[in-house]
Amino acid sequence: MRRFFVQRDNSAPPSNVSVLRVGETLFTGEDDFASEFGEPSSLESDLLLLASSVFAADRAYARGEREKICRNLEISIPIVNHGRLSPLVFPIEKILRRLSNDAWKLEFRQEEGSAERNFKSPKEKGRTLLFSGGLDSLAAAIEFGKTPDSLQLVSHKTKNRINDASQKALYKILKKKGYELKHYQCSISSQSGGVSHLEHDEENTQRTRSFVFLILGALTARRSGHNEIIYLAENGQMAIHLPLTQGRIGAFSTHTAHPEVLLNIQGFLSQALDMEFRIINPYVHQTKGEVVRIIYDSIPEAIPISNSCWRNTWLPAHITHCGECIPCFIRRIAIEHNVTPDPTKYHRDPWAEDIVSSGPEDQARRNLVDLTELVKRFQQDDEETILSEWPELYYEGINQAEVIAMYRRFSKEARSVFAKYPGFKPLLT
Numbered sequence: 001m002r003r004f005f006v007q008r009d010n011s012a013p014p015s016n017v018s019v020l021r022v023g024e025t026l027f028t029g030e031d032d033f034a035s036e037f038g039e040p041s042s043l044e045s046d047l048l049l050l051a052s053s054v055f056a057a058d059r060a061y062a063r064g065e066r067e068k069i070c071r072n073l074e075i076s077i078p079i080v081n082h083g084r085l086s087p088l089v090f091p092i093e094k095i096l097r098r099l100s101n102d103a104w105k106l107e108f109r110q111e112e113g114s115a116e117r118n119f120k121s122p123k124e125k126g127r128t129l130l131f132s133g134g135l136d137s138l139a140a141a142i143e144f145g146k147t148p149d150s151l152q153l154v155s156h157k158t159k160n161r162i163n164d165a166s167q168k169a170l171y172k173i174l175k176k177k178g179y180e181l182k183h184y185q186c187s188i189s190s191q192s193g194g195v196s197h198l199e200h201d202e203e204n205t206q207r208t209r210s211f212v213f214l215i216l217g218a219l220t221a222r223r224s225g226h227n228e229i230i231y232l233a234e235n236g237q238m239a240i241h242l243p244l245t246q247g248r249i250g251a252f253s254t255h256t257a258h259p260e261v262l263l264n265i266q267g268f269l270s271q272a273l274d275m276e277f278r279i280i281n282p283y284v285h286q287t288k289g290e291v292v293r294i295i296y297d298s299i300p301e302a303i304p305i306s307n308s309c310w311r312n313t314w315l316p317a318h319i320t321h322c323g324e325c326i327p328c329f330i331r332r333i334a335i336e337h338n339v340t341p342d343p344t345k346y347h348r349d350p351w352a353e354d355i356v357s358s359g360p361e362d363q364a365r366r367n368l369v370d371l372t373e374l375v376k377r378f379q380q381d382d383e384e385t386i387l388s389e390w391p392e393l394y395y396e397g398i399n400q401a402e403v404i405a406m407y408r409r410f411s412k413e414a415r416s417v418f419a420k421y422p423g424f425k426p427l428l429t
Contacts, residue, residue, distance in 0.1 A: 001072040001073075001074065002057075002060075002061045002072070003017045003018065003075075003076075004017065004018050004020055004053070004060075004073065004074065004076070005017040005075075006022075006026065006049065006075065006076060006078060007019060007021045007022065007078070008022045008078060008111070013195065017076075017196065018057075018060060018198055019194055019196045019198070020053055020057070020060075020190065020194075020198070021194055022049070024193070024194050025056070025190055025192070025193055025194040025198050025200065026052055026053065026056050026190050027191075028045075028051075028188060029048055029052065029186040029188040029216065030045060033219065036184050037220075040219075041119060042116050043081045043115070044116075046081050046085060047215050047219065047272065048188070048215070048216075048219070049077060049078075050079070050085075050092075050215070051188060051212040051215040051216065052188045052190070052212065053075055054104075054208050054212070055189075055190070055206075055209065055212045056189075056190035056200060057075050058073075058100060058206065058207060058208040059203050060200050060201075060202055060203070061073060062202035063203055063205065070101055070102055071102040071103070072102070072103045072105075073103070073104050073105070074104075074106075075105075076109055077106065077107070077108055077109065078110075079108045079109070079110070079111055080111050080112070080113035080114070080115060081115045081116060082109075082110045082111075084115065084272070085272060086108050088271060088272060089108065091267065091268050091271075092104075092106060092268060093105065094264060095211065095261060095264045095268060096208060096211065098255055098258070098260060098261050098264070099255055099261055100205075100207035100208055101207075101255075119222075121222050121223070121227065121275065122223075123225050124225030125149045125150070125225075126149050126150035126152065126226045127149060127150075127151050127226055127228070127229040127230070128152050128154055128217050128226045128229070128231065129141060129152070129153050129231040130154055130155075130213050130214070130217050130231065131170075131171070132155065132156070132307075133155070133164075133167040133170060133306060134166075134306055134307055135291060135292055135306045135331065135334070136234050136288075137153075137233045138170055138295055139233065139283070139291045139292070139294040139295050140231055140233035140282060140283070141153060141170075141179070142174075142294055142295060142298050143282075143294055145179040145180075145181055150180070150182075151181055152181065152182040152183070152184065152220070152221075152224060152226065153181055153182065154183075154184050154213075154216060154217050154220045155167045155185045156209065156213045156216055157186060157187045157189075158188070158189045159191075160312065160313050162312045162313070162315070162320050163307055163312070166305055166320075167183075167185060168185075169305045171183045173299060173301070173302050173305070174299075184220055186216055186220075188212055188216065204313075205254070206310070207254055207255075207256060210232070210256040210257060210261065211265065213232070214230070214262075214265050214269065215269070217230050217232075218230060218269045218277055221277070227275045227277050228277075228278055229278050229280055230277060230278065230279045230280070231280055231281075231282060232257055232262060232279060232281050233281065233283050234256075234281055234283060234284070235283050235286055235288040235290075235291045235330075235334075236283065236284050236285050236403065236406045236407075237288055237330060237410055238254075238330065239258060239281055239284050240284070240392075240406075241255060241258065242374070242390045242392060242393075242407070243392075244326070244370040244371055244373065244374045245370050245373055257281060259395070259397040259398055260395055262279045262281060263397055266278065266279040285399070285402040285403065285406050287334070287406055287409050287410040287413060288410070289333065289337035289338060289410070292334040292335055292337070292338050293338055296338045296339060300339070303339075303343060303344075304320075304343040304345065307321070308321065308327045308328065308331040309321040309322050309325060309327055310325060311324075318345065319345050319346070320344065320345050321344050321346045322346070322347050322348065323346030323347050323349055323364070324350060324364040324367065325367065326367050328346065329367060329368065331344065332344070332346075332351070332417075333410075333413060333414045333417045333418075334413070336417045336420070337416065337417055340420070348364065350365070350368065351421050351423075351424075353423070354423055356424070356426050356427060368427065369427060371414070372418070372424070372427040372428055374407075374411075375410075375414045375415060375418075375428070376411075376428065378404075378407045378408050379408070379411045379412070379415065383404060386404055415428060
């Protein structure tokens with residue numbers, strides 16, 4: 001169990017808590033928001049504080065190994081709009097439980113201030129796209145950025161220099177290509193130190209980042225009158241994110257763009273902001289390779305600038321991807337399905353190694369073995385067997401036929417790419 005206590009002031013906190021203090025160890029993004037849209041209302045401030053607190057607590061509490069990977073987290077947060085947000089505690093906890101596969105308990109403390117009343121959102125036609133700097137959000141910017149209704153890009157920025165650089169560089173390319181887009185970056189993060197000597201980056205999985213991202217997107221859409229559609233673009237493989245093996249169930253697999261999560265966050269945001277939002281993933285039934293094709297046909301030079309790696313914070317200069325993680329493998333398959341060689345700057349190239357002969361402790365080998373196992377299953381197994389192996393497909397918000405067909409197409413793409421590398425042959429037989 002880890003207890004976090006969030007503060008906006010310097011009053012004495014309770015004992016035996018990890019303190020997140022705004023402006024000291026916690027950064028809510030309010031200054032960036034204010035520079036674009038003016039002073040945030042008390043409700044907007046409450047939601048930014050909620051988002052940043054959840055994200056900071058997630059990063060400051062390291063997971064254990066194997067059966068200890070799941071955590072218990074309690075967060076006490078001061079809010080002004082208590083009467084409006086406190087009835088939503090259970091739905092929020094449910095969202096966070098599904099996102100990170102941890103046990104979350106939230107407490108909202110009443111803070112002094114004036115509750116938001118009679119907020120008037122402009123009535124503008126347009127849509128908001130969460131722009132991470134990855135391939136999927138880039139494809140969505142290309143596909144929807146030249147339609148009649150305006151499209152604005154919203155980026156969540158941390159201290160990750162590679163992601164920050166990707167977001168800015170890709171936006172610059174889009175503008176140069178004639179896309180009339182607005183781009184807002186908002187820094188929501190945390191840092192070590194403070195009265196409880198917090199270590200802010202003990203955990204690097206960042207399972208709750210989409211919770212932050214979607215709150216930020218909703219607030220930005222609200223100020224722009226774009227409440228009808230918020231795009232979170234994520235290819236179907238990473239959105240549905242079926243466990244590669246039974247050893248990767250639960251917290252071992254991310255659900256940051258899962259249809260259930262998006263639907264529940266949509267309901268929470270619509271209630272919290274008293275506006276009807278629609279959160280749409282336009283690529284939920286497309287493979288990564290199919291999404292990359294959109295970029296390759298329009299702006300192929302942007303592909304190496306995009307970023308897919310979740311482990312890139314520790315990489316040396318001029319290197320953008322580790323080359324070992326599952327997102328790096330999925331990226332490489334998608335790119336090489338469309339063009340060879342892959343222009344991405346990887347820290348390690350296990351594809352050029354005798355990776356099959358590597359020891360079981362080699363992370364790249366483990367990831368490759370698990371990925372090829374999934375590829376074989378979707379090529380060989382019938383639908384009944386697949387549904388038995390992955391009961392997640394019975395969720396009512398998932399179109400089973402579309403998802404299975406998408407995974408079968410991915411498996412075909414992956415096998416065609418792997419066939420170029422003789423060292424992978426033993427894994428595919």
